[in-house]
Amino acid sequence: MYWNLFVSFLKIGFISFGGGYAMIPVIEYEVRAHQWLSTQEFTDVVAIAGMSPGPIATNSAVFVGYKVGGMLGAAISAVAVSLPSLLIVVLLSLFMYKMKKRNFMDNAFYGLRPVITGLIAYAAIHFAMQNDMIGTSKLLGFEWIGILFVIAGLGLLLFTKINPVMVILLSGVMGVVIYY
């Protein structure tokens, strides 16, 4: 199990381009493949990861590691997810980072960025479905309060300069007001 954690997060460490939420669906894929957590449980993990300082992908990896294998699991996940960038940064520094290299990366990013956009859009749809916001037996197949939360949150993020952490905290308070 510790070995599985290590290999899963090492893989993710190598491809975590784009930062932020881009790696969330990839981590979720690994988590589901190993049946460590359900997508709903993983959504809560992402919420906690988003509230803590530090990169959200690393935080999610550490939380998953902690849930699966306690303190040791968390430590293994942290090392595995950080190791690839450490190696790559050291190697690049060794071989000097020249303009040519940068062109090469730009070209790779030409196709990669739109794919990452698709990946994150997929993650949004997938998380909405797995959290029973779409396709359940509620009115017209939607869970309307949840949808309203999504729209309100998205509106705040798009049209104000609100900190994402505040959005999470505010929705938590609203959740208590409505559901408790």
Added chain:
Amino acid sequence: MEKNKIKLLWDIFFTFFKISPVSFGGGYAMIPLLERAVTVKKKWVEEKDIADVLVMAQTVPGSIAVNTATFIGYRIAGLFGAIAGTIGIVTPTFLIIVALAALFLSFQHNPIVEAAFMGIRPAIVALIAYAAITIGKTAIFNTVTGIIAGVALILFLFVPVHPIFILIAGSYWYFIK
């Protein structure tokens, strides 16, 4: 290892250790702090070089904050410096997330916490959708990139293959073409 080197490694570790807890929300918030710490306070990097460091930290996989710490650590003190910088910037956030995880796991069945998370889960969907829109604004700038994004979305939704393969296909697009 000589005494000065150990002192330098400790200094690298502690400088990034102090900055780390500030990095709420992905690391960009701490860039100005980090910049000031390594250029003005410690004089490890000249101000004209810091932009190059940041571009490189962004291009390499991983978070920009961690990569910057690794890169600067390497420049000052080689491989051990890189390791000291990485451990320094990762440790505080690691401890915080583990503490929060432990706290959440012991209170998750509390009715108030459950109600709060009923509200928070849709907010996470909103945050992810927002991330897609933000990156889409720079990634999709013509018909081709629009089609790539659309095809990728359909593949992710309906083809049960590891997402890594679709990402790799995306990065090779330019070279195949």
